[in-house]
Amino acid sequence: MSSTNITARWAFNVNEWNPSDEQYQQVLSFIQPEEKSRINRFHFIEDAKLSLIGRCLMRLLFCKLYKYDWNMIQFSRTGKNKPILVNPKMKDSDPVISFNISHHGDWVVLVASENSLIGVDVMKVELPSNQSLEYFFETLKDRFSDYEWSTITNPNYTQFQQLHQFYQFWCLKESYVKAVGLGLSLDLRSIEFHLSNEEPNLIENPQIIKTKTQLFINNKLQPEWKFVESYLDDLHCVCIAYNVLDHESIINSQTFEKINIEEILNYGKKIILN
Structure with a gap:
C-alpha cells in the first residue's frame, strides 16, 4: 500500500508584503x-492579497516540486469550490497529489501530500467587529458537540483563552471538512474532536505541535485521520488534517516553511493565453 508523504507545509505572511503598484x-x-478578475472585484486590498498569494502558492507547488511549467498549470474548482489541478494531466504512474490552501488574518497557508487526502485551516484569534464574546459564542454554539463546547468554555480560562480554544476546534473541523471536500453539507456537530491528555494544552504552550487529537464521527473513532495543530504566531492557529489509509501514524513535527515574495517572483511567469 502507498504511504502518505506530506510534500509541502508553506506559510506566507501577507502583512509583511507591501508591494508597489x-x-x-x-x-x-x-x-x-x-x-485575476475575481480578485480585482475585492473591495479591500488585504483580502485581494490573501487570495492572490493563495493562487500563486498553488502554482508554485507544482512548478517548484513537480517541475511543471508555470504557464502549463491550470486549476479549476469542484462543485464544492475546492481547487483542483486540471492541466497538465497526471500520468497513471504519478503519485496522487492532494493540496489545500487557507487564509485568514495575516497568513496564507498551503499543504500538499502524495497518496492521501489533506486539508488545512488557519484562523486569526479575534472577535468580529462590534461583537461581544457572549454573542459570538451564542451564534456558533450549535456547530460544536457538548464535549467540545464544555472544553471551549472551561471556567478556568480567561475569555481570551476561551476564544483561542474556540478557534483551535474550528480549525480542526474546517481542516477535516476541506480535506474530504464536502463543504457545508456536513453537520459539524457530528464531527467531534477529543483532545489527548498526553499532550500539553496549546493555549498554555503555543510553541508546541500537537499530533494526538482524535476524530469521532457520529461517536465512532476515525483512526485513519491524523491532525497536526500549531500556531504560526501568537494570534494565528493552524491545523492540518490528513488521511492515513493503512492506519499507521506517520506524523512528524515539522513546522511550516515560510515562503516570501522573492520565491514567487523567481518562479512566476505572466500567464500567456493560447
Missing part, C-alpha cells in the same frame, strides 16, 4: 485570467 500587477499577471 507595479509589483502587485506583476504578481497578478501570474495567475489565470478568471482568478
Whole structure:
C-alpha cells in the first residue's frame, strides 16, 4: 500500500508584503485570467492579497516540486469550490497529489501530500467587529458537540483563552471538512474532536505541535485521520488534517516553511493565453 508523504507545509505572511503598484500587477499577471478578475472585484486590498498569494502558492507547488511549467498549470474548482489541478494531466504512474490552501488574518497557508487526502485551516484569534464574546459564542454554539463546547468554555480560562480554544476546534473541523471536500453539507456537530491528555494544552504552550487529537464521527473513532495543530504566531492557529489509509501514524513535527515574495517572483511567469 502507498504511504502518505506530506510534500509541502508553506506559510506566507501577507502583512509583511507591501508591494508597489507595479509589483502587485506583476504578481497578478501570474495567475489565470478568471482568478485575476475575481480578485480585482475585492473591495479591500488585504483580502485581494490573501487570495492572490493563495493562487500563486498553488502554482508554485507544482512548478517548484513537480517541475511543471508555470504557464502549463491550470486549476479549476469542484462543485464544492475546492481547487483542483486540471492541466497538465497526471500520468497513471504519478503519485496522487492532494493540496489545500487557507487564509485568514495575516497568513496564507498551503499543504500538499502524495497518496492521501489533506486539508488545512488557519484562523486569526479575534472577535468580529462590534461583537461581544457572549454573542459570538451564542451564534456558533450549535456547530460544536457538548464535549467540545464544555472544553471551549472551561471556567478556568480567561475569555481570551476561551476564544483561542474556540478557534483551535474550528480549525480542526474546517481542516477535516476541506480535506474530504464536502463543504457545508456536513453537520459539524457530528464531527467531534477529543483532545489527548498526553499532550500539553496549546493555549498554555503555543510553541508546541500537537499530533494526538482524535476524530469521532457520529461517536465512532476515525483512526485513519491524523491532525497536526500549531500556531504560526501568537494570534494565528493552524491545523492540518490528513488521511492515513493503512492506519499507521506517520506524523512528524515539522513546522511550516515560510515562503516570501522573492520565491514567487523567481518562479512566476505572466500567464500567456493560447
